[in-house]
Amino acid sequence: MELRFSMDAAELHQLTEDIIACRLASHEQTFERLAHWQARLLAPLTLGLIVLLLALLPLLVQGGYSAPSSIATLLVIGLVLLLWRRVAAPWLQRAVQAGQPRSARIRQHSAARLERSLRQQLSKSLPRLRGLHVWTLEEQGVLVSTPDGQQQRIAWGQLECVAESAHFYRLASRAQQRLGLAYTISKHSCEMDAATYRAGLAQLLAHCHSATRQP
Known part of the structure; x- marks a missing residue:
């Protein structure tokens, strides 16, 4: 997905x-x-x-x-x-x-x-995030594709939600956290049907463990 x-x-x-x-x-x-x-x-x-x-x-x-x-x-x-x-x-x-x-x-x-x-x-650093983001949910993890063409796979066992705001989630592997890095995923999308996006987002977040979410 x-x-x-x-x-x-x-x-x-x-x-x-x-x-x-x-x-x-x-x-x-x-x-x-x-x-x-x-x-x-x-x-x-x-x-x-x-x-x-x-x-x-x-x-x-x-x-x-x-x-x-x-x-x-x-x-x-x-x-x-x-x-x-x-x-x-x-x-x-x-x-x-x-x-x-x-x-x-x-x-x-x-x-x-x-x-x-x-x-x-x-x-x-943030202007490179302008554009289309694609997160592909796979059997072993998630493939993150950013607008600048970079891709990275994060295994489900390594994925954590390190922060949450009213508009975004910040997700990262444990190695990224040690470097102070994280990927951003929006809580809403104009690129997909809203219900489908919410369902996929819930499936993604279900794999996040040891979450430390900020209000």
């Missing part, structure tokens, strides 16, 4: 916006994870570093440990642990909160740079 669809300038523009939105969402999630782990790990890591430095201080200053220095070190470490939750931990939390506006500005600048870079890359 063949799935035929065409992409024009308007659809390429929509695809550009979809890809950028997906990448920016992933970019935002990365910053959210970093902020989450920073909030969780900053206090224990800081405390551990302070305790380590205090424990090593006699060795660094005196070249070894003596009974008085060991006792003094233990007393100081105990005092630090006692005061930590009352003084240092709240101070660190306030410091993190005070730095949030700066972190937000860094996140915005990073997202803006990423968007500019993506638009520049996509303006060069």
